[in-house]
Amino acid sequence: xxxxxxxxxxxxxxxxxxxxxxxxxxxxxxxxxxxxxxxxxxxxxxxxxxxxxxxxxxxxxxxxxxxxxxxxxxxxxxxxxxxxxxxxxxxxxxxxxxxxxxxxxxxxxxxxxxxxxxxxxxxxxxxxxxxxxxxxxxxxxxxxxxxxxxxxxxxxxxxxxxxxxxxxxxxxxxxxxxxxxxxxxxxxxxxxxxxxxxxxx
Numbered sequence: 358x359x360x361x362x363x364x365x366x367x368x369x370x371x372x373x374x375x376x377x378x379x380x381x382x383x384x385x386x387x388x389x390x391x392x393x394x395x396x397x398x399x400x401x402x403x404x405x406x407x408x409x410x411x412x413x414x415x416x417x418x419x420x421x422x423x424x425x426x427x428x429x430x431x432x433x434x435x436x437x438x439x440x441x442x443x444x445x446x447x448x449x450x451x452x453x454x455x456x457x458x459x460x461x462x463x464x465x466x467x468x469x470x471x472x473x474x475x476x477x478x479x480x481x482x483x484x485x486x487x488x489x490x491x492x493x494x495x496x497x498x499x500x501x502x503x504x505x506x507x508x509x510x511x512x513x514x515x516x517x518x519x520x521x522x523x524x525x526x527x528x529x530x531x532x533x534x535x536x537x538x539x540x541x542x543x544x545x546x547x548x549x550x551x552x553x554x555x556x557x558x
Contacts, residue, residue: 361410362531365428366420370396373528414534416448451525
């Protein structure tokens with residue numbers, strides 16, 4: 358099965374094309390939160406080099422509102438044009454596992470963070486939930502052997518917390534999405550309504 362995987366939930370656009378287990382194309386490039394041009398450059402390259410996928414696997418976040426909407430819309434357009442299957446997965450499953458599991462921490466804005474736990478089998482033990490920075494150490498005690506991942510430097514954390522900066526990898530999402538049933542629709546994992554600055558009156 359030929360699988361095209363896309364993740365645009367963080368400051369790195371990640372794209373991978375796999376033919377069964379063999380990686381034919383990988384693309385990881387920094388992107389701006391408000392500009393998806395880097396992501397679409399990578400998408401153009403992979404389609405030119407690798408052709409039509411049988412299946413599209415999409416990272417659903419949590420993460421950048423603009424990034425998630427761009428990658429989901431692109432996947433839906435490709436699927437409509439080619440007949441490819443669609444599969445959605447939380448982006449936070451796209452990290453390499455070499456321990457019992459890991460926590461993923463992200464900025465939810467408004468002085469809140471979100472936290473999630475992922476098992477060694479790359480399954481969600483705790484879905485992303487909102488909390489204040491001061492509450493994080495107590496929650497981490499539930500799985501004390503898990504390491505802590507974030508996709509960016511986060512302020513207001515306890516100095517005792519050791520955070521590893523990593524980004525989701527589309528190739529890992531592709532392998533996970535190979536055995537899943539296709540999705541009829543793709544919904545981003547939003548924990549809060551989109552942050553929109555209202556025009557001053």
